[in-house]
Amino acid sequence: MTETIPILPSADLDVTARFWERFGFTTRGRWDEYLVLRHEDLAIELHFWLDATVDRWTNDVACYVRFPDPEAARACHAQWSRAEVPEPAVLSSPRDEPWGATEFHVIDLHGNLVRVGGFPAA
DSSP states (O other), X not given: OOXXXXXXXEXXXXXXXXXXXXXXXXXXXXXXXXXXXXXXXXXXXXXXXXOTTOOTTTOOOEEEEEESSHHHHHHHHHHHTTSOOOXXXXXXXXXXXXXXXXXXXXXXXXXXXXXXXXXXXX
């Protein structure tokens, strides 16, 4: 099995950890300038590197978390939507896209875009 893990910038690793914990992530590793978070139930791992200069309004870093089907993406959103999302962070509503995916996104407090989707079977 192959796994891809995004590495996203964070201006403050403590703030990042607390933000993603709202969605069920736990800290798997922490160093002075690096943070590893994992959501065990969903098998999602996110890594963050410390970049004190990252700006929430100009950060253009993104990643895509792909589920096997739209129902799994909707289930993830249902779980995550129970979390309180502090402004200016965003948790969008799921949308059925013209290309067949059901997608939503999170923009964290440092401007990282994490797009989540599920595609129907071909």
